[in-house]
Amino acid sequence: MTPMRILGLAGLLSLALLAVxxxxxxGFDPARQDLRAILVPPGTYGHILGTDHLGRDxxxxxxxGARITLALSAFAVLSAAIIGVGLGILAAWTGxxxxxxxVTVSNGVLALPGLLLVLLMAAIVPDSWWTLYAGLALTLxxxxFRLSRTRSKVILRSPAVQASRMMGLPRAHIVSRHLWPDLSSQIVSLAAFGAATAVTALATxxxxSVGLRPPTPEWGIMMSELLPSWRLAPWAIGAPIFALAFTVLSLRLAAGSQSEIEA
Structure with a gap:
C-alpha cells in the first residue's frame, strides 16, 4: 500500500470517527439558534469554529453534516456496487x-450526465434523502458494471476457471474463489472514487437548494447560507468548504490512481 493511500485511509478514519x-x-445543538452570538469568531463563547448567521454552532x-454526507454516500455506493458487480458478472457469464x-441499458445511463439525473430526481421529489440515494445509486x-463485466470475461476464460467447470464445481465456488479475489481490490478503489463523486454531488x-433543504446541516446548504456573509465571516464559509475538500481528497487518495483500477 502506497503512503498516499495510507494518508487517505487515515483521513477517512478520522472523518468516520468524528461522524460517529x-x-x-x-456541547451544542446544531439546530439551536442564538441571535446574540451571530457570526462570532472561532473560540468565542465556547464555539470552537464560531457560529453562523443564525448563531448556530x-x-x-x-x-x-458529516453524518448525513458520509452515510448517504456510503449507502448509495454500496447499493451501486452490489447491483453493478452482480449484473456485470451475470452479463459476462451468460453473454x-x-x-x-x-450493455445497452448501461450505455443509455451513460448518455445522460450523472449529476443531471440526480438533479432531475431531486427536483421532482425535493427534501428527500431517498430520492438522492436512488439518483446517486442509479448513476454510479x-x-x-463495466469494470466487473470486462474483468469477468477475461477470468472466465482462464484455465483455472475452465478446470473448475470441468470438475462440476458450482458457480458460487467459481465466483468466490476466482472472480471476487481478482475483482475485490479494483471494486474497493472504484467505490472510493464513487463516494468522492457522491459527496461532491450532494454538496452541489x-x-x-435542490435535494435536502434548510435547516438540514448539510455542507452544501451551509455554504449556500453563509455565502452572503463571506466578507464579514470568511471563517464561517471556509469551514464547510474545508470539510468537503478534505473528504474528497481523502477518498481520492484512498482510491489510488485510475491506472490501478484499470490494470
Whole structure:
C-alpha cells in the first residue's frame, strides 16, 4: 500500500470517527439558534469554529453534516456496487442477448450526465434523502458494471476457471474463489472514487437548494447560507468548504490512481 493511500485511509478514519461521535461532543445543538452570538469568531463563547448567521454552532453543524454526507454516500455506493458487480458478472457469464441488453441499458445511463439525473430526481421529489440515494445509486452502478463485466470475461476464460467447470464445481465456488479475489481490490478503489463523486454531488445539490433543504446541516446548504456573509465571516464559509475538500481528497487518495483500477 502506497503512503498516499495510507494518508487517505487515515483521513477517512478520522472523518468516520468524528461522524460517529457526532455533534454532541461539541456541547451544542446544531439546530439551536442564538441571535446574540451571530457570526462570532472561532473560540468565542465556547464555539470552537464560531457560529453562523443564525448563531448556530458551526462545529456541531459540520459534524451533523458529516453524518448525513458520509452515510448517504456510503449507502448509495454500496447499493451501486452490489447491483453493478452482480449484473456485470451475470452479463459476462451468460453473454448473448442478456449481455447485449445490459450493455445497452448501461450505455443509455451513460448518455445522460450523472449529476443531471440526480438533479432531475431531486427536483421532482425535493427534501428527500431517498430520492438522492436512488439518483446517486442509479448513476454510479454503471462503472461497477463495466469494470466487473470486462474483468469477468477475461477470468472466465482462464484455465483455472475452465478446470473448475470441468470438475462440476458450482458457480458460487467459481465466483468466490476466482472472480471476487481478482475483482475485490479494483471494486474497493472504484467505490472510493464513487463516494468522492457522491459527496461532491450532494454538496452541489445542497448549494443550489435542490435535494435536502434548510435547516438540514448539510455542507452544501451551509455554504449556500453563509455565502452572503463571506466578507464579514470568511471563517464561517471556509469551514464547510474545508470539510468537503478534505473528504474528497481523502477518498481520492484512498482510491489510488485510475491506472490501478484499470490494470
Amino acid at each position: 461521535l457526532g455533534p454532541d461532543t461539541t 458551526l462545529a456541531a453543524r459540520l459534524l451533523a 448473448g442477448a442478456v449481455d447485449g441488453a445490459l 452502478w454503471v462503472e461497477f 445539490l445542497g448549494f443550489i
